[in-house]
Amino acid sequence: MKDQAEQVRIxxxxxxxxxxxxxxxxxxxxxxxLVVYNMADTFFIGMTGSDAMITAxxxxxxxxxxxxxxxxxxxxxxxxxxxxxxxxxxxxxxSRASGFAFWGxxxxxxxxxxGAWLLRDTFVNLLGxxxxxxxxxACHYLMxxxxxxxxxxxxxxLLGHLVRSEGRSMQAxxxxxxxxxxxxxxxxxxxxxILPRGNEVVGAAIATSLSNLIAMLYFFGVILRNxxxxxxxxxxxxxxxxxxxxAEVLATGLPACLMxxxxxxxxxxxxNLMALSGTMMQAGLGVAKKVNMLAHCMTxxxxxxxxPLIGYNFAAGNYRRMKRAVRISAxxxxxxxxxxxxxxxxxxxxxxxVFIQHAxxxxxxxxxxxRILCIGGPFSACAYAIISFFQAVGESRKSxxxxxxxxxxxxxxxMFILLRLIPIYGIVWATPIADVLCxxxxxxxxxxxxxxxxxxxxxxxYADTVE
Numbered sequence: 001m002k003d004q005a006e007q008v009r010i011x012x013x014x015x016x017x018x019x020x021x022x023x024x025x026x027x028x029x030x031x032x033x034l035v036v037y038n039m040a041d042t043f044f045i046g047m048t049g050s051d052a053m054i055t056a057x058x059x060x061x062x063x064x065x066x067x068x069x070x071x072x073x074x075x076x077x078x079x080x081x082x083x084x085x086x087x088x089x090x091x092x093x094x095s096r097a098s099g100f101a102f103w104g105x106x107x108x109x110x111x112x113x114x115g116a117w118l119l120r121d122t123f124v125n126l127l128g129x130x131x132x133x134x135x136x137x138a139c140h141y142l143m144x145x146x147x148x149x150x151x152x153x154x155x156x157x158l159l160g161h162l163v164r165s166e167g168r169s170m171q172a173x174x175x176x177x178x179x180x181x182x183x184x185x186x187x188x189x190x191x192x193x194i195l196p197r198g199n200e201v202v203g204a205a206i207a208t209s210l211s212n213l214i215a216m217l218y219f220f221g222v223i224l225r226n227x228x229x230x231x232x233x234x235x236x237x238x239x240x241x242x243x244x245x246x247a248e249v250l251a252t253g254l255p256a257c258l259m260x261x262x263x264x265x266x267x268x269x270x271x272n273l274m275a276l277s278g279t280m281m282q283a284g285l286g287v288a289k290k291v292n293m294l295a296h297c298m299t300x301x302x303x304x305x306x307x308p309l310i311g312y313n314f315a316a317g318n319y320r321r322m323k324r325a326v327r328i329s330a331x332x333x334x335x336x337x338x339x340x341x342x343x344x345x346x347x348x349x350x351x352x353x354v355f356i357q358h359a360x361x362x363x364x365x366x367x368x369x370x371r372i373l374c375i376g377g378p379f380s381a382c383a384y385a386i387i388s389f390f391q392a393v394g395e396s397r398k399s400x401x402x403x404x405x406x407x408x409x410x411x412x413x414x415m416f417i418l419l420r421l422i423p424i425y426g427i428v429w430a431t432p433i434a435d436v437l438c439x440x441x442x443x444x445x446x447x448x449x450x451x452x453x454x455x456x457x458x459x460x461x462y463a464d465t466v467e
Contacts, residue, residue: 010167011087011312016324024305024329026173027164031301033180035293039355040184041204042290044191046355048200051283051362054355056137056201058286059129059271062264063116064145064153069260070108071154074101075161076307077253080392081245082165082231083308087315094231097249098162100240104249105158106151113150116142128271131279137201144202149209156212159219162232165308171222179215183207252391255399259387262408266431269412273419273427281424284366287355291370295340295377296384299333303388310392319453322393330385337377344374369428376432379439380406386442390449398449402442410434 010019045053078101085094116123120139124130129138145153156179164172191203223232240246267289274282306329313322344351352366383406390399411434418426 011309012316012318016321017328019309020306020325020328020332023164023167023169023309024302024332026169027176027305028298028301030160030173030176030180031297031304032294033177035290035297036180036184039290039293040187041208042287042355044187045200045204046287051279051360052131052133053137053201054283054362055131055279055286056129056134057141057204058283058289059124059127059134059268060138060141060145061286061289062127062268062271063123063142065260065264066112067109067146067150067153068157069257069264070112071105071157071161072260073108073253073257074105074249075158075253076256076304076391077101077249077251078158079161079165079307080252080311080394081248082162083311083392084315084394086166086231087312091231093243093245094165095233096237096240096243096245098232099234099237100245100249101158101162102155102234103236103240104246105154109151109154113147116150117147120147126272127268128275128282131275134279140202141205144205145208149205149212152209152213152216156216156219159216159223161304163219163222164304166230166232167308168222168226169305175215175218175222178218179211182211182214186211248394251396252394255387255396255403256391258400258408259403259406262404262406266407266411269415270427270431273415274424277424280360280362281365283356284352284362284364285369285428287352287362287366288369288373290355291351292344292373292377295337295344295374296380298336298340299381299384302329302333302336303385305329307388307392310389311394314393323450326385326389330382333381333385334378337381341374341377344370344377348374368425372425372428373431376435379432379435383435383439383442386446389446395449398445402438402445405441406434406438410437 010022014022041057042054045057078097081097082094085091085097120142121135124135124138124142127138129135156175160172160176163175186207187204189203190207191200195203195206223230223234226232270285270289271282274285306325309325310322313319313325348367348370349363352363352370356363356366383402387399387402387406390396390402411430414430414433415427418430420426422429
């Protein structure tokens with residue numbers, strides 16, 4: 001129980017800045033490595049000099065990232081319920097929530113993977129891979145990463161959320177990072193050594209699936225090793241379906257799932273609209289999106305790292321500590337995003353050239369697209385921090401509204417409007433404009449919620465004094 005007491009001490013006793021860093025730094029590092037390994041596929045495929053292969057990988061990214069939507073549905077929902085259950089002194093509820101999250105994630109992922117296999121040709125075309133030079137490679141990538149490797153990928157992310165919910169951020173971060181490092185190491189092995197030339201996309205896909213499988217096995221080892229000191233239970237039990245646990249997990253995780261899902265739909269629409277201008281522009285946009293992901297991954301790491309800290313202290317009634325955790329983590333996220341935005345504006349051509357190494361129009365357009373996309377980074381960081389806060393405290397409606405505003409409700413209609421006003425570049429400008437508007441809405445909702453919470457806390461203090 002000593003190990004569990006240490007996790008509780010992080011939530012309750014650590015100086016707040018130290019607690020935020022202790023929980024967030026491993027998660028931020030693991031998310032950076034996660035993005036780096038996503039970039040690694042593009043980097044190594046870029047060495048082939050084939051825009052068609054680069055496009056095949058980038059158009060499949062929404063389909064692959066839908067697995068993250070599933071793991072977020074059960075992982076962030078489960079982590080929030082577990083953290084709040086621990087904060088209110090109910091370890092049995094935490095155990096039941098972990099069991100439901102685990103088996104729910106497996107079943108939904110299996111259904112998605114089977115559907116992707118049965119409808120693979122139509123699916124790839126909808127994602128923007130209808131060009132004959134792109135289609136076959138995209139289908140192969142989809143088969144290995146989503147159909148065959150889907151469960152391992154989803155469980156890898158899910159188990160990271162569940163392990164982190166107890167305060168084991170270091171172990172969770174190591175597991176996510178392990179998958180990324182292995183992928184970077186396995187990419188060139190499968191792409192240029194094991195498989196014959198022309199199968200680089202297949203090699204990248206196999207490396208991704210295998211690395212996620214190994215990382216998943218690592219998490220199983222962590223849970224088994226700590227089973228006497230942990231509330232996480234993965235055995236299927238009927239009690240996991242009672243006491244309102246499924247509804248609470250799904251309601252809390254749904255905004256995170258929809259945010260990832262809408263993000264993927266948004267990117268698919270963006271790819272399809274850009275495909276009308278040609279494969280070279282589509283390839284440039286795909287690389288620009290991946291480079292810009294680094295700012296989002298740092299924000300995501302900060303938010304996911306401090307989510308248990310916020311949820312625990314909210315349930316325990318320590319609102320002062322909760323608010324300080326939100327402010328510190330949000331400030332760090334915005335500063336990191338601003339730094340990356342500056343780097344992207346100044347070194348856009350150099351950053352794109354790392355992945356598109358042959359001089360071409362795709363390289364030029366990629367740099368221009370990156371300079372547009374990166375402007376929304378700091379605003380997106382602020383909005384994401386507030387969305388994660390509402391997830392942590394169980395305010396599913398507020399996080400849901402902001403999630404669909406950030407991706408889907410605002411940016412997709414603007415793509416079609418701005419495409420008419422500013423050909424090619426207009427559809428890219430829709431993303432940072434939506435980030436700014438969502439940020440404004442998030443700040444308004446957050447300040448209103450905190451004011452209400454402060455009034456509630458003062459009322460409780462007054463009632464206790466009267467009694």
